[in-house]
Amino acid sequence: MTKGRMEAFSDGVLAIIITIMVLEIKVPHGEEFTDLVPLIPVFLSYVLSFIYLGIYWNNHHHMMHTVKKVTGKVLWANLHLLFWLSLVPFVTGWMGENHFAENPIALYGVILLMAALAYFYLQYTIIKTQGEDSVLKKAVGKDLKGKLSPILYLIGIAFAWITPWVSGAMFVLVALIWLIPDKRIERMLEG
Amino acid sequence: MTKGRMEAFSDGVLAIIITIMVLEIKVPHGEEFTDLVPLIPVFLSYVLSFIYLGIYWNNHHHMMHTVKKVTGKVLWANLHLLFWLSLVPFVTGWMGENHFAENPIALYGVILLMAALAYFYLQYTIIKTQGEDSVLKKAVGKDLKGKLSPILYLIGIAFAWITPWVSGAMFVLVALIWLIPDKRIERMLEG
Amino acid sequence: MTKGRMEAFSDGVLAIIITIMVLEIKVPHGEEFTDLVPLIPVFLSYVLSFIYLGIYWNNHHHMMHTVKKVTGKVLWANLHLLFWLSLVPFVTGWMGENHFAENPIALYGVILLMAALAYFYLQYTIIKTQGEDSVLKKAVGKDLKGKLSPILYLIGIAFAWITPWVSGAMFVLVALIWLIPDKRIERMLEG
Amino acid sequence: MTKGRMEAFSDGVLAIIITIMVLEIKVPHGEEFTDLVPLIPVFLSYVLSFIYLGIYWNNHHHMMHTVKKVTGKVLWANLHLLFWLSLVPFVTGWMGENHFAENPIALYGVILLMAALAYFYLQYTIIKTQGEDSVLKKAVGKDLKGKLSPILYLIGIAFAWITPWVSGAMFVLVALIWLIPDKRIERMLEG
Numbered sequence: 088m089t090k091g092r093m094e095a096f097s098d099g100v101l102a103i104i105i106t107i108m109v110l111e112i113k114v115p116h117g118e119e120f121t122d123l124v125p126l127i128p129v130f131l132s133y134v135l136s137f138i139y140l141g142i143y144w145n146n147h148h149h150m151m152h153t154v155k156k157v158t159g160k161v162l163w164a165n166l167h168l169l170f171w172l173s174l175v176p177f178v179t180g181w182m183g184e185n186h187f188a189e190n191p192i193a194l195y196g197v198i199l200l201m202a203a204l205a206y207f208y209l210q211y212t213i214i215k216t217q218g219e220d221s222v223l224k225k226a227v228g229k230d231l232k233g234k235l236s237p238i239l240y241l242i243g244i245a246f247a248w249i250t251p252w253v254s255g256a257m258f259v260l261v262a263l264i265w266l267i268p269d270k271r272i273e274r275m276l277e278g
Numbered sequence: 279m280t281k282g283r284m285e286a287f288s289d290g291v292l293a294i295i296i297t298i299m300v301l302e303i304k305v306p307h308g309e310e311f312t313d314l315v316p317l318i319p320v321f322l323s324y325v326l327s328f329i330y331l332g333i334y335w336n337n338h339h340h341m342m343h344t345v346k347k348v349t350g351k352v353l354w355a356n357l358h359l360l361f362w363l364s365l366v367p368f369v370t371g372w373m374g375e376n377h378f379a380e381n382p383i384a385l386y387g388v389i390l391l392m393a394a395l396a397y398f399y400l401q402y403t404i405i406k407t408q409g410e411d412s413v414l415k416k417a418v419g420k421d422l423k424g425k426l427s428p429i430l431y432l433i434g435i436a437f438a439w440i441t442p443w444v445s446g447a448m449f450v451l452v453a454l455i456w457l458i459p460d461k462r463i464e465r466m467l468e469g
Numbered sequence: 470m471t472k473g474r475m476e477a478f479s480d481g482v483l484a485i486i487i488t489i490m491v492l493e494i495k496v497p498h499g500e501e502f503t504d505l506v507p508l509i510p511v512f513l514s515y516v517l518s519f520i521y522l523g524i525y526w527n528n529h530h531h532m533m534h535t536v537k538k539v540t541g542k543v544l545w546a547n548l549h550l551l552f553w554l555s556l557v558p559f560v561t562g563w564m565g566e567n568h569f570a571e572n573p574i575a576l577y578g579v580i581l582l583m584a585a586l587a588y589f590y591l592q593y594t595i596i597k598t599q600g601e602d603s604v605l606k607k608a609v610g611k612d613l614k615g616k617l618s619p620i621l622y623l624i625g626i627a628f629a630w631i632t633p634w635v636s637g638a639m640f641v642l643v644a645l646i647w648l649i650p651d652k653r654i655e656r657m658l659e660g
Numbered sequence: 661m662t663k664g665r666m667e668a669f670s671d672g673v674l675a676i677i678i679t680i681m682v683l684e685i686k687v688p689h690g691e692e693f694t695d696l697v698p699l700i701p702v703f704l705s706y707v708l709s710f711i712y713l714g715i716y717w718n719n720h721h722h723m724m725h726t727v728k729k730v731t732g733k734v735l736w737a738n739l740h741l742l743f744w745l746s747l748v749p750f751v752t753g754w755m756g757e758n759h760f761a762e763n764p765i766a767l768y769g770v771i772l773l774m775a776a777l778a779y780f781y782l783q784y785t786i787i788k789t790q791g792e793d794s795v796l797k798k799a800v801g802k803d804l805k806g807k808l809s810p811i812l813y814l815i816g817i818a819f820a821w822i823t824p825w826v827s828g829a830m831f832v833l834v835a836l837i838w839l840i841p842d843k844r845i846e847r848m849l850e851g
Contacts, residue, residue, distance in 0.1 A: 092667060092721055094283060099675030102290030106298065107679065109364050111687065114302065114371035118379035137364070141357040145350075148283055159718075163839075166714040173682050173710070180687035188691035266354075285474060293481030300555050301489065305562035309570035328555070332548040336541075339474055457545075476665060484672030488680065491746050496684065496753035500761035519746070523739045527732075530665055648736075 089157040093165060097147060100169045104176060105140045108133055111180035129183030132195075135258060136179040139199065142265045143172060143206070153223040154213055164212040168205040174198050192254045193247035199258065200240040207233060236261050280348040284356060288338060291360045295367060296331045299324055302371035320374030323386075326449060327370040330390065333456045334363060334397070344414040345404055355403040359396040365389050383445045384438035390449065391431040398424060427452050471539040475547060479529060482551045486558060487522045490515055493562035511565030514577075517640060518561040521581065524647045525554060525588070535605040536595055546594040550587040556580050574636045575629035581640065582622040589615060618643050662730040666738060670720060673742045677749060678713045681706055684753035702756030705768075708831060709752040712772065715838045716745060716779070726796040727786055737785040741778040747771050765827045766820035772831065773813040780806060809834050 112129050115122040147168075154161070178198045182191040210233070214221045227233070243257030303320050306313040338359075345352070369389045373382040401424070405412045418424070434448030494511050497504040529550075536543070560580045564573040592615070596603045609615070625639030685702050688695040720741075727734070751771045755764040783806070787794045800806070816830030 089721070089725075092671060095286065095668065096671045096675055096717060098283060098287045099290055099672055100679055102287055103294055103676055103679040105360075106291055106294040106364055107683065109368060110298065110301070110683070112368050114368060114375055116375070118372075118376035118381055120381050123385075134361075137357075137361055141354070144287060144357075145353055148280070148353075152280075162718055163714070166710075166717075169678075170707075170710055173679055177682060177685050177687060181691075184687055184689070185691040190691055190693050194693075194696075286477065289474060289478045290481055293478055294485055296551075297482055297485040297489065297555055300559060301492070303559050305493065305559060305566055307566070309563075309567040309572055311572050311576075314576075325552075328548075328552055332545070335478060335548075336544055339471070339544075343471075477668065480665060480669045481672055484669055485676055487742075488673055488676040488746055491750060492680065492683070494750050496750060496757055498757070500754075500758040500763055502763050502767075505767075516743075519739075519743055523736070526669060526739075527735055530662070530735075534662075 090151065090154055093157055093162060094148075094151055097165060097169060098144070101140060101144045101147075101172065104172055105137060105144075108136055108140075108176040108179055111176060111183065128186045129180070132179045132183035132187075135262065136175050138262050138266070140172065140175065142262065143168075143202070146206070146265070149226075150210060150213065150223060153217075153226055156216055158216050160212050161209070161216060164205075164209040168202065168209050171198060171202040171205050175202070187251060187255065189248050189251055192251050193244050196240050196244035196247065196254060196258065199261070200237055200244065203233075203236050203240060207237075232264055235264065280353075281342065281345055284348055284353060285339075285342055288356060288360060289335070292331060292335045292338075292363065295363055296328060296335075299327055299331075299367040299370055302367060302374065319377045320371070323370045323374035323378075326453065327366050329453050329457070331363065331366065333453065334359075334393070337397070337456070340417075341401060341404065341414060344408075344417055347407055349407050351403050352400070352407060355396075355400040359393065359400050362389060362393040362396050366393070378442060378446065380439050380442055383442050384435050387431050387435035387438065387445060387449065390452070391428055391435065394424075394427050394431060398428075423455055426455065471544075472533065472536055475539055475544060476530075476533055479547060479551060480526070483522060483526045483529075483554065486554055487519060487526075490518055490522075490558040490561055493558060493565065510568045511562070514561045514565035514569075517644065518557050520644050520648070522554065522557065524644065525550075525584070528588070528647070531608075532592060532595065532605060535599075535608055538598055540598050542594050543591070543598060546587075546591040550584065550591050553580060553584040553587050557584070569633060569637065571629050571633055574633050575626050578622050578626035578629065578636060578640065581643070582619055582626065585615075585618050585622060589619075614646055617646065663724065663727055666730055666735060667721075667724055670738060670742060671717070673746065674713060674717045674720075677746055678710060678717075681709055681713075681749040681752055684749060684756065701759045702753070705752045705756035705760075708835065709748050711835050711839070713745065713748065715835065716741075716775070719779070719838070722799075723783060723786065723796065726790075726799055729789055731789050733785050734782070734789060737778075737782040741775065741782050744771060744775040744778050748775070760824060760828065762820050762824055765824050766817050769813050769817040769820065769827060769831065772834070773810055773817065776806075776809050776813060780810075805837055808837065 112126055112133060115126065175198060178191065178195045182188075182195045185191045210223065210227065210230075214224045214227075217223060239257045239261050243254040246253035246257070303317055303324060306317065366389060369382065369386045373379075373386045376382045401414065401418065401421075405415045405418075408414060430448045430452050434445040437444035437448070494508055494515060497508065557580060560573070560577045564570075564577045567573045592605065592609065592612075596606045596609075599605060621639045621643050625636040628635035628639070685699055685706060688699065748771060751764070751768045755761075755768045758764045783796065783800065783803075787797045787800075790796060812830045812834050816827040819826035819830070
């Protein structure tokens with residue numbers, strides 16, 4: 088029961104975050120296609136954030152599969168993750184409206200980093216409640232993706248003031264790492 | 279479980295999309311009925327998009343009935359559909375505020391087309407996971423509606439710069455095709 | 470299953486409608502309580518609409534209790550009801566921002582009337598699917614409230630251009646009729 | 661069934677309230693970090709309100725665990741609670757945009773107080789429906805937190821015009837009281 092409501096609430100919040108982001112793409116007054124040109128960076132930011140929220144929903148979903156008991160700590164670790172994700176529409180809008188300027192790109196990376204750490208902490212909290220035979224611990228394994236992502240975010244943040252397109256590349260790269268099914272990545276790393 | 283959460287998340291996103299569209303109908307400052315006149319195209323666009331989202335929710339709903347196993351590909355094909363549908367409020371607003379001008383009508387058609395193709399791809403992905411005895415494949419049958427819709431959208435898009443009302447007529451026609459129960463259409467085609 | 474998703478979707482749409490209405494109460498720039506004074510009519514409209522949407526959610530909820538089979542017609546009759554309710558935030562905002570001026574009051578009444586008729590039609594559609602032994606038909610009984618409400622709305626709409634406070638009183642009266650549990654009303658009518 | 665839909669509707673409304681609050685953090689036009697400085701009070705208000713809504717969701721959730729029968733009175737007591745919580749985004753925005761000025765702080769406290777009383781009334785209504793052996797009554801116990809919170813809110817409201825930071829401290833204190841698990845508090849009180 089508890090788990091069901093936690094999932095339902097998380098689904099609700101994620102569905103709203105993913106949808107209200109589109110409100111940042113403000114309807115222009117003109118009717119020419121050229122009136123849409125200034126919206127291109129806003130649109131691209133939207134696409135990237137949409138994919139990120141899709142990944143979070145997807146992973147959250149798989150993680151919850153392994154959960155049986157929901158403690159107060161898990162509930163709050165989950166709300167803590169939703170908090171950082173709720174700031175994604177703001178940084179997406181700021182980055183898009185300033186056409187990928189240095190500071191907004193860096194802040195976008197910071198929020199992605201905080202969300203990743205919050206996810207990591209939620210995972211850790213669940214594993215602790217599950218004890219030694221934690222199903223989630225086995226499922227996560229070495230958690231290469233989970234450990235690599237914060238490092239790539241940090242590189243992305245640092246490059247925001249040097250070569251901003253590297254930051255963008257880093258954020259796209261992390262998204263791709265999570266989008267491509269695990270097996271393929273494993274083969275690539277082995278290959 | 280997985281299916282339940284995918285349905286719940288889709289329902290959430292669709293419910294939000296259908297509802298935030300109404301925010302594009304901005305409350306006018308004046309108190310006369312004439313102050314509402316400029317809102318008529320916005321309102322008509324809203325009605326059309328509301329019906330389209332209702333149709334998508336309805337069809338999504340029936341399609342999910344046949345699904346038993348949800349794979350990663352199905353989850354992402356579903357998110358891909360939701361992405362295009364999430365752009366409906368934007369194009370609805372642009373078309374409405376520009377009183378059905380050429381370019382906004384064309385873009386509205388493009389988004390409808392992309393959503394139709396995304397739906398088609400989701401359907402294809404589900405059928406593939408179900409294997410040879412796919413229940414969905416049987417249910418879909420020849421999928422006359424599904425194949426006719428993109429063609430009508432393309433006609434609608436092309437006519438946007440020639441006779442825009444033909445575009446409008448096409449978009450209304452597709453909606454009607456999906457609103458009228460199948461049996462009647464079949465009889466009409468046979469008749 | 471079908472019923473569950475229809476309820477979930479309706480709950481979602483109603484939850485969003487009831488919540489985005491609060492966005493019409495725009496945060497004022499000043500920090501004095503006098504800066505809130507112009508918001509009083511917007512707030513009062515919000516309270517009335519909140520109660521109305523609460524009543525609709527409540528009644529929808531009880532009606533669905535009696536439903537076993539959901540047909541395509543029921544799904545669309547339900548979406549039709551949600552359509553009219555989705556316009557409540559707009560008319561609430563228009564009425565509130567114009568301090569209960571004549572035309573906005575009348576339009577508010579029209580939307581309430583259309584929602585009431587849509588509810589009536591949904592009820593009728595469900596009763597038809599249930600056949601002769603319709604549980605809903607028995608539950609509804611003479612449906613005094615359902616028949617009285619549209620009449621009171623019509624009186625309210627007509628008085629908008631004569632004595633607007635009568636309209637307001639009518640809309641409050643209908644809300645009270647639905648808020649007060651049936652038994653008390655029955656006793657009052659008998660008494 | 662009834663309980664399930666009441667929970668789902670409450671979850672939906674709470675998820676939307678918690679998420680649309682972020683829309684009050686308006687994306688600034690400039691791209692410098694200094695452009696974000698005026699947003700700091702808005703952000704801090706957001707954090708506080710996010711935590712409060714998280715606490716309400718959490719407590720609502722535990723309270724509903726004990727509920728078996730949902731009466732009309734419980735449904736309306738629940739909607740009454742949601743009404744006051746729906747005003748949180750407005751007062752959060754007013755307090756944040758006016759950089760914790762006296763009146764907005766006081767109103768913020770008033771809304772928190774009204775929500776606390778509404779929660780208290782919902783609790784009372786549920787206990788009454790459960791009769792003498794009320795599970796909720798036992799679970800609530802002496803309800804120290806529930807009785808202390810309104811008093812702290814009142815102190816906070818009173819200090820808004822004397823030393824506003826005391827008000828802020830009171831609102832943070834109440835949040836902490838609810839965040840820290842009960843056992844620790846009990847020990848502190850005993851200690």
